[in-house]
Amino acid sequence: MVSGEIIIIGDEILEGEVLDTNSFDVAKTLSEAGFCIARMLAIGDNEDVIKNVLKEAIPQYDFLIFTGGLGPTWDDKTVRAVAEALDLPLEQNAEAYSHLQETLAKQGKNFLGGHQKMTILPRGAKPLGIAYRACGFKLIYQNKPLYFLPGVPHQMRQILKEKVVSDLRGIYPHVTAWYKKKLRLFGISESQIQEKISLILETYPQLKMSSLPHFPEIHLILRTPNKNTLERAALEIKNLFKENIFGEGDQTLPEVVAKLLLKQGLKLATAESLTGGLIGHLITQVPGSSDFFEQGAITYSNQAKIDVLGVPLAIIREHGAVSEPTARYMAEGIKKIAHVDIGLAVTGYAGPTAGPEGPVGTVFIGMSTPKVTEVKKFQFEGSRTEIKLLTAFTGLDMIRRYLLS
């Protein structure tokens, strides 16, 4: 494989002032183009460090991508470090100079000291950023391309996508993009996945697979240079995990539920206690959700459960607000009030304090469909936010599994 290193330069990154997104953008773009990123390194604005890193990296990789340290200010040291490390004289770059002068003249602007500095590059450099009013250049050294891109993310991205990718393709024409699939799972733990998946990895040595927890989901990423392998392995994995796989790619759980509801012409309403509106929020993240989502009731207090949903006071007195019968009345109540086909209700303890009917994480989820009302009890673990999220996802997943059956 043709592999490279990404090197991010900037004190602000090491000091935790700025989140570096450039290495992610470069890695994503070049991986999709079929190149391999072997390492990502972030270092400070220090000439000696830059020089050492450059000299060490050249023999190890097929290409290098630097970002940052190219601006006109005193703390930008990349150009001089590169020239010294590679023993190239610094000189005015004719292309950069004429282009910059032309651009400034058209705008009626003066050629200033800062502009002058931008045209001084190591001998042999090819300017990359000039069309974007930005810095950036390329050098070929020991037959390997070295790209030096600005640190400003939108400038970097533009030069990367419009210049670097095609340039790399020209230099390494045999590189082809990999095929990729992302499968999204819910209702199964990473350890359970691990138990089941090892056989598939043995069957397909060409397949690269990673499992990524995306709370509360788990994503399985399959990558391979062979389209056939991808299709066959994906099919096997789907047969293995069945309805634990709820979607592919960028599809979210609410989107999947929305699609099923629309297809079957069913309408939904929600009655939420501990989630406080999170289920409604997730559902209404789907554009066009008004076509299947009628309304929701956030019945946080007992009085609201009684007034809005018609849960009998006697039920709450006898069984508690967090109980099977209350969840049942809530689900049936919201279905009736909203004149919908499916009523989803959740009640439980999100924490941090436990309630009279159980510890933190005790949750009842009720789903009332045209035929039957089903209530399940769960014991979730985690923070208040995690318990709310687990409850919301589990509720949506109950609807999905019902609509699939």
Next chain:
Amino acid sequence: MVSGEIIIIGDEILEGEVLDTNSFDVAKTLSEAGFCIARMLAIGDNEDVIKNVLKEAIPQYDFLIFTGGLGPTWDDKTVRAVAEALDLPLEQNAEAYSHLQETLAKQGKNFLGGHQKMTILPRGAKPLGIAYRACGFKLIYQNKPLYFLPGVPHQMRQILKEKVVSDLRGIYPHVTAWYKKKLRLFGISESQIQEKISLILETYPQLKMSSLPHFPEIHLILRTPNKNTLERAALEIKNLFKENIFGEGDQTLPEVVAKLLLKQGLKLATAESLTGGLIGHLITQVPGSSDFFEQGAITYSNQAKIDVLGVPLAIIREHGAVSEPTARYMAEGIKKIAHVDIGLAVTGYAGPTAGPEGPVGTVFIGMSTPKVTEVKKFQFEGSRTEIKLLTAFTGLDMIRRYLLS
């Protein structure tokens, strides 16, 4: 200075599948604690690479922080690589084993192969993550602390803040932290902040200040080695931005609103259309929210606005569901139904499609208090998610400003 390296392990990072935020979090936390981060490196799930990086880094730095590659799946290789690189036998860690077994037994879950793998650590390892239901351990090697933390960001952050920082302080007691304050602003733009703040930066040359957009908030971070400077500068900034500063540190806007409601003994209910439950979700993120939040109505359809909140059909016909009178009826309706002091209502277009009464981002927010009902019109910009968030925050902020006045 006491300096360290951050090493992120994970193919998903190099492949551009996941944006690494762990190195930023570690850098930020340790910089604030007075430590220096010399490099950040991201490498793949490759045993040989992990071993080489570890062996090279130990002599160069005072501490090392690894994240990732500790999970129970086949692609997690950190533990074995560490054991081999440092020539330490792998053995079952008694502390990790007993804790994990206990936790699983409590949950009525089985001890699987994946769990078993989590308890196998290099000899001498001290488990760090076990209290957080996570992996993670520490080793002392050549008198230097090496921390191996899970890659899952929220687990990593928790262990970092609650275990690693204090441990490093114990090992390097002469390192002193800078004083720091975070001010949280809402309802003012970054350029407006910039305009006003430059004078303060001139007055306090010892002060380091950064403004970080945290959509939809903006955070101003003040840092200085001098406590007095911090207090004086913070006071000046508070006088400058007044009620645009809603909180400090980790205080969220819903927490501030909650505190004001509780202090004044007032109860709240919400009626949400375009936000679909997001406001209720944000409010119920505050522990103990049942003390002031009665209920919410997610009246997504017109029928629900009529049935649940008593908005007259004639009003919706004449003015539309996204209008000043509808927002007014919604706010007053939910206040009445829920028997509360403040009713908050939002109606508008989150997008992507515009509605009959205006473009995407047209939002009316109504607040009905014991004395008066106020409705404001907004024109927000952004994605569906951003418009929902801006609406929710603006609604909560209206309550905050009302309670402060």
